Amino acid sequence: METAFSQWKRQCLNKLDVSKKGSVDEDIVHIVSLLNSWDNYFTTSSCSGRLILIDGVPQSAEVHKQNCVWLFVSHQKCSSDDLMAALAKSSGDAVMKFEPFILHVQCRRLEDAQLMHSVAVNSGFRNSGLTVSKAGKIITAVRSTHGLEVPLSDHGRLLVEQDYIRFLVQVANQKMEENLRRIQRFYQNLQAALSAEQLQKLQIPDTPSSQQLQNQKAPHRLETEQREEGEETNKASVYKRRRKRGQQVGTDCCNVDADSSPPELEDCLDLFT
Amino acid sequence: METAFSQWKRQCLNKLDVSKKGSVDEDIVHIVSLLNSWDNYFTTSSCSGRLILIDGVPQSAEVHKQNCVWLFVSHQKCSSDDLMAALAKSSGDAVMKFEPFILHVQCRRLEDAQLMHSVAVNSGFRNSGLTVSKAGKIITAVRSTHGLEVPLSDHGRLLVEQDYIRFLVQVANQKMEENLRRIQRFYQNLQAALSAEQLQKLQIPDTPSSQQLQNQKAPHRLETEQREEGEETNKASVYKRRRKRGQQVGTDCCNVDADSSPPELEDCLDLFT
Numbered sequence: 054m055e056t057a058f059s060q061w062k063r064q065c066l067n068k069l070d071v072s073k074k075g076s077v078d079e080d081i082v083h084i085v086s087l088l089n090s091w092d093n094y095f096t097t098s099s100c101s102g103r104l105i106l107i108d109g110v111p112q113s114a115e116v117h118k119q120n121c122v123w124l125f126v127s128h129q130k131c132s133s134d135d136l137m138a139a140l141a142k143s144s145g146d147a148v149m150k151f152e153p154f155i156l157h158v159q160c161r162r163l164e165d166a167q168l169m170h171s172v173a174v175n176s177g178f179r180n181s182g183l184t185v186s187k188a189g190k191i192i193t194a195v196r197s198t199h200g201l202e203v204p205l206s207d208h209g210r211l212l213v214e215q216d217y218i219r220f221l222v223q224v225a226n227q228k229m230e231e232n233l234r235r236i237q238r239f240y241q242n243l244q245a246a247l248s249a250e251q252l253q254k255l256q257i258p259d260t261p262s263s264q265q266l267q268n269q270k271a272p273h274r275l276e277t278e279q280r281e282e283g284e285e286t287n288k289a290s291v292y293k294r295r296r297k298r299g300q301q302v303g304t305d306c307c308n309v310d311a312d313s314s315p316p317e318l319e320d321c322l323d324l325f326t
Numbered sequence: 327m328e329t330a331f332s333q334w335k336r337q338c339l340n341k342l343d344v345s346k347k348g349s350v351d352e353d354i355v356h357i358v359s360l361l362n363s364w365d366n367y368f369t370t371s372s373c374s375g376r377l378i379l380i381d382g383v384p385q386s387a388e389v390h391k392q393n394c395v396w397l398f399v400s401h402q403k404c405s406s407d408d409l410m411a412a413l414a415k416s417s418g419d420a421v422m423k424f425e426p427f428i429l430h431v432q433c434r435r436l437e438d439a440q441l442m443h444s445v446a447v448n449s450g451f452r453n454s455g456l457t458v459s460k461a462g463k464i465i466t467a468v469r470s471t472h473g474l475e476v477p478l479s480d481h482g483r484l485l486v487e488q489d490y491i492r493f494l495v496q497v498a499n500q501k502m503e504e505n506l507r508r509i510q511r512f513y514q515n516l517q518a519a520l521s522a523e524q525l526q527k528l529q530i531p532d533t534p535s536s537q538q539l540q541n542q543k544a545p546h547r548l549e550t551e552q553r554e555e556g557e558e559t560n561k562a563s564v565y566k567r568r569r570k571r572g573q574q575v576g577t578d579c580c581n582v583d584a585d586s587s588p589p590e591l592e593d594c595l596d597l598f599t
Contacts, residue, residue, distance in 0.1 A: 072582040085581075098582040163436075167458055182455015182467055185440055194455055203476045204497050212490045220485055224477050308358075309345040309371040 057189060058161045062095040065159070072098070078128050080233060081154065084240050091247060093161040094169070097192065102154045102232040103128045104225050106136060108145040111208050121145075130226040133219040140218070144209040151201035151225045153232045154178070154239075160191045169193040172246050176239035195239070199232060201225055330462060331434045335368040338432070345371070351401050353506060354427065357513050364520060366434040367442070370465065375427045375505040376401045377498050379409060381418040384481050394418075403499040406492040413491070417482040424474035424498045426505045427451070427512075433464045442466040445519050449512035468512070472505060474498055 055063075066089060070076060077085045078101035088094045106125035124147065125139035140147060160166040166183050173181035173195040180196035203221060206212055328336075339362060343349060350358045351374035361367045379398035397420065398412035413420060433439035439456050446454035446468040453469035476494060479485055 070581055074581065077581045096581075100581070163458065167460070170457060180453060180455075180469065182453075182457060182469075184443060184455060185436060187440070194453075196453065196455075200473065201475050201477075202473055204474075204494060207493055212493055213486055217485045220480055221477060308343055308347065308350045308369075308373070 056161075058093075058159075061159065061190070065095055065097060073123075080128070080236060081156070084156070084236070084243065087240070087243065087247075088158055093165045095159050097157045097159050099156045100152065100154065101128055101236065102152060102229060104131060104136075104149070104151050104229065106139045106143075106147055106149050106205075108143045108147045108206075111146045130229050131222065133215070133222040136222055137215065137218055140205060140211065143206045143211075145206075146204065146208065147206040149201070149203045149205055149221065149225070151199075151228050153197040153199045153228070154195070154236050155197075156195040158193045158195065160193060163191055166191045166193045168246055168250065169195070172239065172242045176242050177235040178239065197232070197235065199228060199235075201228060329434075331366075331432075334432065334463070338368055338370060346396075353401070353509060354429070357429070357509070357516065360513070360516065360520075361431055366438045368432050370430045370432050372429045373425065373427065374401055374509065375425060375502060377404060377409075377422070377424050377502065379412050379416075379420055379422050379478075381416045381420045381479075384419045403502050404495065406488070406495040409495055410488065410491055413478060413484065416479045416484075418479075419477065419481065420479040422474070422476045422478055422494065422498070424472075424501050426470040426472045426501070427468065427509050428470075429468040431466045431468065433466060436464055439464045439466045441519055441523065442468070442516075445512065445515045449515050450508040451512065470505070470508065472501060472508075474501060 077099060080101040081099055085096050085099060088096050104125070104127045105123065108122040108124050110120070122145070124142050125136060127135065136149065158166075158169050160169055163183075163185070166185075170181050170183060170193050173193065177199075178195045178197045180198050182194055182196070184190075184192045184194065186192075201221075201224065204212065205218075350372060353374040354372055358369050358372055361369050377398070377400045378396065381395040381397050383393070395418070397415050398409060400408065409422065431439075431442050433442060436456075436458070439458075443454055443456060443466050446466065450472075451468045451470045453471050455467055455469070457463075457465045457467065459465075474494075474497065477485065478491075
C-alpha cells in the first residue's frame with residue numbers, strides 16, 4: 054500500500070504547474086530535482102528570486118499582487134533602462150520589489166523538516182519555518198530576509214530621478230548576486246546533509262527506525278513518534294555540526310530573552326542588506 | 327517535578343531583557359501578557375513594528391544591522407521632519423525600513439504551536455512558521471510580509487527629493503496603521519482560540535490527553551506523540567473554523583503545485599502593501 058506521503062508526492066509531481074510562469078526557475082532546477090529525487094521530500098512551490106515592478110491602486114493599503122498590473126518581472130540581473138521603460142507605463146502607485154529565493158518543501162517526517170530547516174538557516178535563509186497541518190502535511194518554507202520594497206510613482210507620477218533608479222537597480226542586482234550565492238550554499242549544504250543522512254542509514258541498516266521507513270503510516274501520524282532513542286543519539290552529532298553557523302546572537306530586537314536559541318533570535322536580527 | 331517547559335518558561339520570564347530597548351513595546355504588552363499567563367506558552371522576543379533608518383557601510387552587500395549606525399527608530403507613526411533630521415546625519419548608505427510586528431512564542435506541545443500558527447496566518451501574518459529544536463524547544467514565529475526597504479543615501483549623499491521623503495513617510499505610516507489593525511486582529515483571534523481550547527478541556531476533563539497535561543515529559547518528546555485519536559477528532563472542527571480565512575489560492579509564484587494547501591501558497595503570494 055502506498056503511504057499518504059508517497060501519494061501526495063506522486064499527485065503533486067504529476068500535476069499542472071499553476072504559476073504565472075508555469076515552470077521551475079532556471080537557477081534552482083538542480084535544487085528542485087535533487088529534493089524530488091529523495092523519498093522523504095518533494096517541492097510544492099518555488100521562486101529563484103526576482104525583481105518585480107507592480108502598479109497598484111492608489112491610496113489602497115490592502116492591495117493583493119493579483120489585483121495589480123505587473124509592469125516588469127526579471128529573475129536575472131537587469132538594467133535601469135529595462136526598469137525605466139516599464140515605469141513609463143505606470144498609471145497608479147508603482148512599487149519595485151526584490152524578492153529573494155523562496156522554496157516550499159513537503160517532508161515525510163518532522164525530523165526531515167528539521168533537517169531542511171537547519172540547512173536553510175545555516176545557508177542564510179533565516180526566515181525559514183515549518184508548518185504542520187492537521188492532515189499531517191509537514192512543510193518547510195525556505196525564506197530569506199533579503200529584500201527591497203521601494204515606492205516609485207504616485208498616481209502614475211514618477212517620484213524619483215533617473216539617477217536614483219540607476220542606483221536602485223545596482224542595489225537590486227547586488228542582492229540578486231548575493232541571493233544566488235546563498236542558493237549555491239543551500240545546495241551544497243543540502244547535498245552534504247542528505248549524504249550524511251544516507252551514510253547513517255547504511256551504517257545502521259537494521260534498526261527499528263530504518264524498518265519504519267518501509268511501513269505504511271496514516272497521514273496524521275509523525276513517524277518520529279516511534280523513533281528509537283539510539284538513532285536520535287546518532288543523529289545528534291550531524292545535526293549539531295550543521296547548526297554551527299547559526300550560533301550568533303544579537304540584540305537589536307525590541308524585547309529579547311537573553312538565552313533564546315539562535316534560529317528564533319536570528320529571525321529578528323535580519324540582514325540589513 | 328517541574329517539566330522542562332515550565333523550567334524554560336520560569337527561567338525566560340525571570341531573565342534580563344537583552345534587547346536594545348530593554349522592554350516590551352507598548353502596543354503589544356497585552357498580547358505578551360496574555361500569552362505568558364497561559365501554561366502552554368511564553369514569549370521569547372517581540373517587536374510591535376517599527377520604522378528605522380540605518381546607515382550602512384557603502385558597497386557592502388553583507389552588512390548586519392548591528393554593524394551599522396542606527397540613525398532613527400520609531401515604534402509609532404512619525405513625521406517626515408523626523409526622518410529628514412536623522413537622514414542629515416548619514417555618512418554612509420542610509421536605508422529606511424518598515425519592519426512589521428514580530429513575535430516568538432515558545433509552546434509546550436506541537437499542537438499548541440499549530441494553534442498559534444493558525445491564529446497568526448488567519449490574522450494576516452502569513453510568513454509565520456515553527457521551529458522545532460532537537461532539545462525539544464517548539465517555537466512559533468509570527469511574521470508578516472508587510473514591509474518597506476528603501477535606499478536613501480549613497481556615501482552620505484541624499485539620493486531623493488524632500489517630496490519623496492514625505493510620500494515615503496506617508497506610506498510607512500499607512501503600513502504602521504495596517505500593522506496595528508493586524509495586531510488587534512491577532513489578539514482577538516488569539517483570545518477566541520484560547521477560550522475555545524479551554525472550553526474543550528472543561529468539556530472532556532477525563533480523556534487521556536488532559537491527564538497527559540499533568541505528566542512530566544522529557545524535553546525532546548512531543549506530547550502529541552501519545553495523543554489519542556478521540557481528541558484529534560474533537561479538535562478538528564475548531565481548527566477548521568480557524569483556518570477558514572486562509573482558503574484563498576493564487577498563482578503569482580513561479581512554480582506552484584495546483585493543490586498545495588493554503589498556508590504555504592499564501593507565503594508566496596504576499597501582500598503587495
